[in-house]
Amino acid sequence: MGIRRIVTSRALLFLANGAIIATVLGVAILGSSNEASAVMSAPLNGDAQRLEAETATDPTPTNVASLAMTYVDRKQPGLAIALLDRHAEMAVPEIRLARARALYADGKAHEALGVLDELASQCDDSQASDPCPTWVVMKSLHERAFFSEMVRAGIEDPARDPEGTQAAFERSNREVGLVAVR
Numbered sequence: 001m002g003i004r005r006i007v008t009s010r011a012l013l014f015l016a017n018g019a020i021i022a023t024v025l026g027v028a029i030l031g032s033s034n035e036a037s038a039v040m041s042a043p044l045n046g047d048a049q050r051l052e053a054e055t056a057t058d059p060t061p062t063n064v065a066s067l068a069m070t071y072v073d074r075k076q077p078g079l080a081i082a083l084l085d086r087h088a089e090m091a092v093p094e095i096r097l098a099r100a101r102a103l104y105a106d107g108k109a110h111e112a113l114g115v116l117d118e119l120a121s122q123c124d125d126s127q128a129s130d131p132c133p134t135w136v137v138m139k140s141l142h143e144r145a146f147f148s149e150m151v152r153a154g155i156e157d158p159a160r161d162p163e164g165t166q167a168a169f170e171r172s173n174r175e176v177g178l179v180a181v182r
Contacts, residue, residue: 048074059087064092068102077105093119093136100143107157113147116140146172 048070056062064087080102083162084095096119103112119140123132148159149168158165 054059055083061092061095064090065098068095068098069121072098072102072105075105080105093123093132093140095152096122097136097140099144100140104143104147104158109147109150109156109158110127113144113151116127116144116147120144127177142172148172 010048032038042152048067051063051067051070055067064083068080068083071077071083084099084102087095098113100112100115100119103109103115119132119136123137123140149172150165152158153164155161155164155168
């Protein structure tokens, strides 16, 4: 009886291994294709291509920030973050603002708020030799209020809770409006 049990166990083990190998081969054959996936959902238009080429040859803070925002607008925040990481030594306000928007678009509202907090500290520094442009201060004020409402509501990724994101946006608009009235 012991030998029969051993033979039966080996036969089951052999069949199980055969089934696993057949499954792996089936997935490999059916699941593979020779076509590469596109990195971007749609090709860049002429202006964006020129900006990309110009940024590659002359990576000024303005060019880097503009290209990062182009990627964010085309729903490619990962490319924007990678670009900004490559130029991390540029700690100018425009780059920090672009990083915050890219992080938000990538579903990282808490990190985006942290970047805007750093930007606010940089812009509030009265000892700074190069003050922040007014447009950056105003834009960061609005985005900081919005991201604060998002984080306060526990929303990290706006795509996961569009209604909550809209409510946070409306609350932030009231808050910024009240600050402006004071």
